[in-house]
Amino acid sequence: MTNGSQVGKVASLHLHPAISGEPLQSVNEIRAEAGKGIAGDARMFGRKDRKGEPSRRQISLMAREQIAQHAAALGLPAIAPGAVRANIETAEVDLILLIGQLVKVGGAVLFFYEPRTPCGKMDLVAPGLRELMAHGRQGVMAQVVISGDIRVGDAILEMITHD
Numbered sequence: 001m002t003n004g005s006q007v008g009k010v011a012s013l014h015l016h017p018a019i020s021g022e023p024l025q026s027v028n029e030i031r032a033e034a035g036k037g038i039a040g041d042a043r044m045f046g047r048k049d050r051k052g053e054p055s056r057r058q059i060s061l062m063a064r065e066q067i068a069q070h071a072a073a074l075g076l077p078a079i080a081p082g083a084v085r086a087n088i089e090t091a092e093v094d095l096i097l098l099i100g101q102l103v104k105v106g107g108a109v110l111f112f113y114e115p116r117t118p119c120g121k122m123d124l125v126a127p128g129l130r131e132l133m134a135h136g137r138q139g140v141m142a143q144v145v146i147s148g149d150i151r152v153g154d155a156i157l158e159m160i161t162h163d
Contacts, residue, residue, distance in 0.1 A: 008093025008156040010106060011064045012081040016043030021121065024082040029151045032059065032108035032144045038087055060116055061095055061105075062086035062139030070132045083125045086116070086139055093156050095140045104157040107148025112140045 014024035015038065031039040036046045037058035047055040062084055071079045081089055088105065098112045118133035133139075 004104075004158040006155045007098070007103075007158045008063075008090050010088060010150060010152055010154045010156065011091040012089040013150065013152055014082040014085075014087055014089070015041045016085070016087075018042040024085060026082050029149060030087070031149055032105075032110070032147060034144050034147045037144060041087065044087075056113060056143050057141055058144050059088060059110060059142045060086045060139060061088045061090055061112075061142060062116065063090050063093060063095055065091065066137055066139065070129055070137070071126075073132055074126045074128055076126060079125060079129075084129075084133075084139075085119075085121060088150065090156060096136045098158065099140055102145060102159040103142070104155075104159055106150035106154035108144055108150055109146035109148070109159065110142040111145050112142050114141050115139070116141055 013027050013030050015027055016024055033039055035054045037044045039045060044057055049055045067079050067084055096115060101112055103110050103112055115136060116139045118130045118138045122130040122133055
């Protein structure tokens with residue numbers, strides 16, 4: 001496996017708070033831990049699934065361009081970074097096209113495994129946002145495959161695998 005071509009960059013980073021529903025904390029750097037998620041993320045780090053195995057739900061990502069389209073459709077000037085509750089907001093990349101692939105984000109390698117499922121909290125950001133986020137317009141969920149640091153401005157690289 002080697003680095004591929006740059007397909008985007010990290011626009012902003014966010015950590016879930018210990019209290020559900022509270023605003024996410026914006027940070028300049030995160031540590032992605034293989035099989036666990038983001039160190040310090042109160043919602044998803046080290047979670048287990050129903051079988052007691054590490055949860056696949058480790059990191060959520062959404063494109064700032066998609067967020068801006070949703071804001072425009074709702075008649076809003078903007079939706080603030082972190083408001084859609086994604087850990088990593090990106091720029092210049094179609095995340096949905098990378099589902100099923102390994103993606104290098106900063107110093108970490110993530111596996112993008114499925115689209116995000118927009119929750120009811122999206123309608124608290126703006127009524128109608130949850131519905132707009134359906135059908136490929138909501139970002140992706142990822143597992144951490146290789147640990148590493150991720151910083152605002154870091155490159156997002158599509159990985160090239162060699163057999």
